[in-house]
Amino acid sequence: MSPLVQTTSPSLGMGVRRPADSRVLIAAAVAAVLTDLALRSGVAGVAGTLLVVAVVAAVLASGRVAGVQAAGVVAAAVPFGIFLSVRMSPWLLPFDILAIGGLLILGASLAGGGSLLDLPLPNLAIRALHALGHGLAAPGFMVAPLQRTRPAALLRGLGLALPLLVVLGLLLASADAIFAGFFTWWSPETVILHAVLLGVGAWGAIGLLRLTSAEPAPDAPRLPYRLGHVEATVVLGSLLALFAAFAAAQAVALAGGGRHVLETAGLTYAEYARTGFFQLLAVAAITLVSLIGLRAITDLSDEAHTRRFTVMAEAAIALTMVIVLVALRRLGLYQDAYGLTMLRLYSSVFAAWIGVVLVLAGLGLAGVAAERAWFPAAALVAGLGLLLGLNIVNPEAVVVRHNVDRAAKTQKVDPSYLAELSDDAVPELVAALPRLAEPARSEVLQAVCAGPASPFHGWAAANTSRRRAMDARRQVCRPAEVKR
Numbered sequence: 251m252s253p254l255v256q257t258t259s260p261s262l263g264m265g266v267r268r269p270a271d272s273r274v275l276i277a278a279a280v281a282a283v284l285t286d287l288a289l290r291s292g293v294a295g296v297a298g299t300l301l302v303v304a305v306v307a308a309v310l311a312s313g314r315v316a317g318v319q320a321a322g323v324v325a326a327a328v329p330f331g332i333f334l335s336v337r338m339s340p341w342l343l344p345f346d347i348l349a350i351g352g353l354l355i356l357g358a359s360l361a362g363g364g365s366l367l368d369l370p371l372p373n374l375a376i377r378a379l380h381a382l383g384h385g386l387a388a389p390g391f392m393v394a395p396l397q398r399t400r401p402a403a404l405l406r407g408l409g410l411a412l413p414l415l416v417v418l419g420l421l422l423a424s425a426d427a428i429f430a431g432f433f434t435w436w437s438p439e440t441v442i443l444h445a446v447l448l449g450v451g452a453w454g455a456i457g458l459l460r461l462t463s464a465e466p467a468p469d470a471p472r473l474p475y476r477l478g479h480v481e482a483t484v485v486l487g488s489l490l491a492l493f494a495a496f497a498a499a500q501a502v503a504l505a506g507g508g509r510h511v512l513e514t515a516g517l518t519y520a521e522y523a524r525t526g527f528f529q530l531l532a533v534a535a536i537t538l539v540s541l542i543g544l545r546a547i548t549d550l551s552d553e554a555h556t557r558r559f560t561v562m563a564e565a566a567i568a569l570t571m572v573i574v575l576v577a578l579r580r581l582g583l584y585q586d587a588y589g590l591t592m593l594r595l596y597s598s599v600f601a602a603w604i605g606v607v608l609v610l611a612g613l614g615l616a617g618v619a620a621e622r623a624w625f626p627a628a629a630l631v632a633g634l635g636l637l638l639g640l641n642i643v644n645p646e647a648v649v650v651r652h653n654v655d656r657a658a659k660t661q662k663v664d665p666s667y668l669a670e671l672s673d674d675a676v677p678e679l680v681a682a683l684p685r686l687a688e689p690a691r692s693e694v695l696q697a698v699c700a701g702p703a704s705p706f707h708g709w710a711a712a713n714t715s716r717r718r719a720m721d722a723r724r725q726v727c728r729p730a731e732v733k734r
Contacts (some may be wrong), residue, residue, distance in 0.1 A: 280455075317361065362464055375470070586656075590648075
């Protein structure tokens with residue numbers, strides 16, 4: 251193995267165990283070209299998928315990812331990359347891209363050592379800073395390979411020649427119209443855009459491969475002070491008292507005893523049931539984070555204190571689950587009254603994820619596999635599983651089906667909202683047209699046929715959802731209305 255190459259203080263984990271080589275140069279070049287192609291093609295297309303697959307292949311083929319677990323985390327980015335050329339929904343693509351980047355960075359961070367099952371939250375935060383530092387230091391990783399080999403010399407020559415050629419070429423083009431005509435497909439803006447995108451792609455690939463070569467990230471320092479059992483008991487007892495009062499309020503509301511209070515506040519029971527979802531979800535999320543943080547900073551060396559803390563924390567989790575269920579019930583009533591939207595669907599999914607994480611936290615506090623720090627990884631896997639499920643079921647199609655089924659029963663539908671959905675929803679909208687009553691049917695048909703033409707063309711921008719939407723439009727729209 252190559253000797254350790256220090257770039258900064260080893261105590262910060264900013265040194266690298268293995269210098270860059272020709273494989274890093276090749277990976278950077280391929281990533282640069284595909285990044286330029288993918289971003290200019292709108293990301294949601296074949297080029298976006300190729301970029302993800304190429305980066306994953308480059309990382310795994312670099313010989314710098316030794317552990318099976320790290321390789322698995324890196325490879326897990328591929329399914330989300332595939333959906334870049336399958337889905338078009340703006341409610342999915344940003345989360346897919348975030349998942350891809352997160353998995354690549356986490357896998358690269360684990361390449362130098364560590365396990366997903368031993369990553370407490372403080373260490374996970376340290377690894378994030380460690381990855382950021384290596385990403386910013388990416389150009390320094392290329393010093394060694396650019397000092398040797400003939401291809402590197404060629405790259406240096408091109409790097410020196412390119413700015414000179416651009417400046418002189420622009421001056422000559424401005425001085426002679428015939429010469430400028432040779433380059434009508436090139437403009438200063440185009441040159442700058444290509445240069446920036448190529449640089450972004452190369453920097454990202456080099457930073458990722460530098461991270462796979464880095465020293466292991468240091469562990470988070472131990473806390474100099476821990477809370478005593480009295481403070482923790484006061485905090486948990488206060489939470490339990492508050493949540494017990496909320497549970498009592500729900501019981502009163504269900505029994506009808508709160509009607510006078512609601513009338514005094516100027517609310518109908520339906521309005522009461524449909525309010526407060528986001529506040530309740532925020533309460534659940536804050537409580538979850540607080541319980542995890544409290545467990546991390548409390549001194550539980552005494553067995554009796556540990557037992558009391560565990561019982562009270564589990565009770566708080568159980569009451570928080572009640573809050574999540576109340577929130578979901580209220581959101582369900584809201585959907586019944588006003589229909590399903592992408593925001594409401596995602597809110598339901600997020601609430602379900604919070605519920606799953608609460609169950610996982612309860613298992614962790616109960617001492618399940620207490621010798622491992624598995625909770626953050628389990629919560630991450632649960633979130634990625636839900637996101638993958640959303641990609642598979644096509645959430646915009648789910649929204650269309652729900653609202654069309656509701657319209658068949660209640661004759662209530664919001665065609666203007668359905669028209670705002672992306673190409674992911676178009677085939678389902680076309681299939682639902684016979685079930686819609688007038689004038690909703692005409693409004694949806696008009697919106698489907700008047701859908702904006704895609705600004706991205708060519709094989710790099712090919713997308714399954716866009717193609718299926720065009721096929722669906724051809725079934726119900728006049729040829730002149732179908733826009734590519």
